[in-house]
Amino acid sequence: MGKNRSAPTLNDVAREAGVSTATVSRCLNSPDRVIETTRQRVMQAVESLGYTPNFAARVMAANRSYTIGAIIPTMDNAIFARGLQEFQDQLRQRGYTLLVSSSAYDPEMEREQIRTLVARGADGLLLIGHARDASIYTFLEQHQVPSLVAWSYTPEAQQPSVGFSNIEAMGELAQLVIGAGHRRIAMISGQTSGNDRAQGRVEGVKRAMAQSGLDAATLTLIETDYEIEKGADAFAQLMTLSPRPTVVMCGNDVLAAGALSEARRLGIKVPEQVSVTGFDDIELAEIVSPGLTTVHVPHREMGREAARELTAMVEGKSAGQSVCIKTRLMARHSLAEPPCQ
Amino acid sequence: MGKNRSAPTLNDVAREAGVSTATVSRCLNSPDRVIETTRQRVMQAVESLGYTPNFAARVMAANRSYTIGAIIPTMDNAIFARGLQEFQDQLRQRGYTLLVSSSAYDPEMEREQIRTLVARGADGLLLIGHARDASIYTFLEQHQVPSLVAWSYTPEAQQPSVGFSNIEAMGELAQLVIGAGHRRIAMISGQTSGNDRAQGRVEGVKRAMAQSGLDAATLTLIETDYEIEKGADAFAQLMTLSPRPTVVMCGNDVLAAGALSEARRLGIKVPEQVSVTGFDDIELAEIVSPGLTTVHVPHREMGREAARELTAMVEGKSAGQSVCIKTRLMARHSLAEPPCQ
DNA sequence: TTGTACGCGTTATCAC
């Protein structure tokens, strides 16, 4: 409020340097279009006044903000952190600033954040997953703000995406599980409603079962929030079943860590009595005991590719090309053959 | 670029509704200052055109953005996530939007991000820790942007802060450690350069030692990045010492988790052969084995208080009041008496 | 190479 009342403007710099505002503006935006001596004078004035361009004015005049927005479901989780850090670094190198906000897994909140970022002049948006109301995409189109979906790869979708196929990635892991001999499979999934990544992972398990001649309907499925405690609760619940599942496949490493922790509390040995798998291969997966057999997602690579593609879109160099990132299985010790009972 | 070329403006809405732009503006900002019937007409036009106020223009005209910026050292880490999520929720309730960016623990980058956020019209800024170049505070003052320091409480500092005393918090834990009988104390600290939280934690250990009649100079100290692997490396290094330390106090839970993991790899039993402690009490601390004895930091409370105080400052209702958050010891199983050798 | 002057979309101060 009343801020910048005293902040120096282009005008102040111009007066100080004895030139016009146009010249000052040029010094800042296309230094080569102004002669060396005047430029030095101007830069000195800029320095001594501590001038910082007013961003709002700049956006309004140029209709360009060099800002990219990203809306992630949560910051309370390492899943997105690493990819996003790389995304930001790459954007910086290309002259863009990243602004992040979190939707707390709430679609309405996400819609609001998207509107906020667009109104704020974001040149492009990074969104997580495809699943959202169509009106949002209409809105983005209307405002001609390019958007790129990440953490998901769905070439047949309208929106370009950078990521991997959750179905295939989890399917491969499920094949490994089934190949190890497991038949009674349980899964602790994240909430699938409005979350195409979670849906894809469930689908991947089911397809793998069907392919191996198992009845996908026999999959015991629990949906819960992506929190350690929730994973623990769900695991405890699964262990009351009779017959018990021989393997618990988790929607991500966080849930799996919770499951492992609960197993230890219950005195159930992993993987001797029950196997557990994860997804993401965050650091956590490596340090829990036993180490988590999981799907490795190259988050950094995804962040890098997303930055490349989205800036290309913003600059009109691409109409939106989907990029597929390869995941790979990461075998550790939490998966073994089922107990021979 | 060329964005919003087709986006509807106040003018379009005004024309559609058959009123002036002033009336449309009022409908949006002070609905009670306009008669019911016209308001309905206007809102209908807003709806049908899919109008979204242009933020840059609004900021420029009102000199107020209802935006708060936060610059955190990293997103690649759960430490800040929880407090920040609560901070954002509280801000939302008060009508503000939070924009986050990460400095990757780089002072120059932090400076740049601060300038960016200020130029962008942020009404206030949340910064982590006190340690930064004085010129930054000068800059903020010049632009009359209130700033609040979090994750640190230093009432004697110029800047108001919301947080806890890292010195005292770690000091209490160190007293617990010493009280358990430990004399050969090692510490794996985060990089202390430019990081007053890390410095405070080291200082806390040293003071506790001195108070207990131990020579603080005997503290074996390793500084490293806040990463799991770095914690593991540092722990391995400490275990080569002779005589070995009987306890390894870590600068945060992430480092401690790395230490624990390395101990298991080396076949060193915790806490029987060596004790380990952490700091922060993130979820990780609970699920590693053995559970981490650590300092519990009420991140949510900190986020809440920070939001309250910063908005008060922005609205001119407070000149900047520091708030002290109480941490508490969280005893689990990674700390025990030293082995009686 | 540099300066003049207009427009970007809002809010806010006036009159009406």
Add this chain to the structure above:
DNA sequence: GTGATAACGCGTACAA
């Protein structure tokens, strides 16, 4: 209660 209209600070044709 509502409508003109002047800012807000910057970029950029266009002119010099």
